[in-house]
Amino acid sequence: MGRGGQQTGPGEPASGKAKGVYTWEEVQSHCSRNDQWLVIDRKVYNITQWAKRHPGGFRVIGHYAGEDATEAFTAFHPDLKFAQKFLKPLLIGELAATEPSQDRDKNAALVQDFETLRDQVEKKGLFRARPLFFFLHLSHIILLEALPWLIVSMWGTGWILTLLCSVLLATAQAQAGWLQHDFGHLSVFKKSTWNHLVHKFVIGHLKGASANWWNHRHFQHHAKPNIFTKDPDINMLNVFVLGQTQPVEASGTKRIFLISSNIHTVQLLNTPSLPLLGPPLLIPVYFYMQIMKTMISRRDWVDLAWSLSYYFRFFSCYIPLYGVFGSLALMFFVRFLESHWFVWVTQMNHIPMDIDHEKHRDWLTMQLQSTCNIEQSFFNDWFSGHLNFQIEHHLFPTMPRHNYHLVAQQVRALCEKHGIPYRVKTFWRGFADIVTSLKSSGDLWLDAYLHK
Numbered sequence: 001m002g003r004g005g006q007q008t009g010p011g012e013p014a015s016g017k018a019k020g021v022y023t024w025e026e027v028q029s030h031c032s033r034n035d036q037w038l039v040i041d042r043k044v045y046n047i048t049q050w051a052k053r054h055p056g057g058f059r060v061i062g063h064y065a066g067e068d069a070t071e072a073f074t075a076f077h078p079d080l081k082f083a084q085k086f087l088k089p090l091l092i093g094e095l096a097a098t099e100p101s102q103d104r105d106k107n108a109a110l111v112q113d114f115e116t117l118r119d120q121v122e123k124k125g126l127f128r129a130r131p132l133f134f135f136l137h138l139s140h141i142i143l144l145e146a147l148p149w150l151i152v153s154m155w156g157t158g159w160i161l162t163l164l165c166s167v168l169l170a171t172a173q174a175q176a177g178w179l180q181h182d183f184g185h186l187s188v189f190k191k192s193t194w195n196h197l198v199h200k201f202v203i204g205h206l207k208g209a210s211a212n213w214w215n216h217r218h219f220q221h222h223a224k225p226n227i228f229t230k231d232p233d234i235n236m237l238n239v240f241v242l243g244q245t246q247p248v249e250a251s252g253t254k255r256i257f258l259i260s261s262n263i264h265t266v267q268l269l270n271t272p273s274l275p276l277l278g279p280p281l282l283i284p285v286y287f288y289m290q291i292m293k294t295m296i297s298r299r300d301w302v303d304l305a306w307s308l309s310y311y312f313r314f315f316s317c318y319i320p321l322y323g324v325f326g327s328l329a330l331m332f333f334v335r336f337l338e339s340h341w342f343v344w345v346t347q348m349n350h351i352p353m354d355i356d357h358e359k360h361r362d363w364l365t366m367q368l369q370s371t372c373n374i375e376q377s378f379f380n381d382w383f384s385g386h387l388n389f390q391i392e393h394h395l396f397p398t399m400p401r402h403n404y405h406l407v408a409q410q411v412r413a414l415c416e417k418h419g420i421p422y423r424v425k426t427f428w429r430g431f432a433d434i435v436t437s438l439k440s441s442g443d444l445w446l447d448a449y450l451h452k
Contacts, residue, residue: 244441314327
């Protein structure tokens with residue numbers, strides 16, 4: 001129902017092209033795949049058709065269908081004026097004057113306080129990057145890529161030197177992973193075009209992966225972290241169960257892993273043995289098979305060319321030294337090492353936290369309940385690519401990582417004001433909590449399965 005009480009069809013504003021006035025109940029009814037509205041700064045937009053052209057992917061914007069997307073819109077777009085140009089043709093009306101600015105049961109005072117904090121942070125210049133920081137980071141990655149080849153070229157391909165070569169290459173890959181993350185979030189250059197271009201170079205030429213694949217997957221994670229069906233990072237029901245809710249629900253499906261009739265499968269996977277099984281396979285097998293399949297199926301030839309340039313460079317360097325089979329083994333072993341690094345660092349911030357269905361929380365609450373920090377040190381910052389400040393990164397995804405520590409105290413103070421837990425752990429506690437939480441989820445599944 002729009003202005004004047006006229007009935008409207010799905011996805012259409014009231015009175016043809018006239019702008020309508022809507023209630024939250026009306027907006028929330030447009031949340032299906034083929035009928036999607038959302039609200040930004042009290043303006044109502046019909047994104048049904050445009051979602052397919054959304055640069056961040058149709059899923060990430062679709063996750064906010066029927067909701068207020070103001071905070072997410074602000075968080076993801078470094079140039080709001082530019083992004084707002086795309087919204088004008090989609091505008092179909094606004095919220096009725098009697099409707100609150102926040103939907104559901106969101107805390108208006110908390111939303112306002114966080115908006116004030118963001119304004120203060122922006123005025124301090126904390127969204128401006130230091131080019132020297134990223135130049136030096138890229139330089140040390142290139143050095144780590146070149147040094148192993150020089151070592152084995154000059155001193156031979158013995159086991160000890162090959163192991164050293166593998167460790168250096170894995171370190172380069174891990175650090176390139178953190179660097180591509182910066183460009184993917186548009187947090188380095190003022191112009192998005194430059195961020196996208198360098199992102200393709202780093203993730204494509206230095207890592208052999210796909211920028212578009214990463215963007216479409218990772219932005220969903222940021223938009224709805226630890227929320228079933230919306231965060232692809234926890235969509236692992238066929239492998240193992242996560243959190244406190246999913247194990248109980250999954251116990252009735254008997255749809256876990258490959259042997260669905262074996263009740264010990266989940267109990268085995270959700271135990272300390274999982275960290276020895278999952279990390280070695282994630283990057284070398286699952287991710288790169290998925291990446292290649294995605295690029296080819298979507299005909300993403302630009303990303304495919306960047307990806308193939310990595311393999312051309314790697315094999316042209318190492319086939320003369322190790323042969324075809326030896327260079328393949330070297331690459332797989334490097335991926336094996338990198339995968340452990342990546343999995344442990346990224347999962348310690350999320351797996352032990354709240355994992356559940358959509359609860360329509362405000363931005364700050366949603367991010368704080370699904371993320372935690374790891375103590376700061378020079379090593380922790382470097383080793384994790386500053387993702388030890390996971391809370392600040394999730395709240396301000398376009399902020400350059402070297403500024404996270406400058407806003408951390410203000411974020412902590414805001415959380416204390418509103419009674420929201422701000423969790424900080426040691427590195428080892430973060431690692432241990434992964435295993436503990438998986439074991440707990442496995443026990444919940446088994447108990448629910450046996451008693452149904």
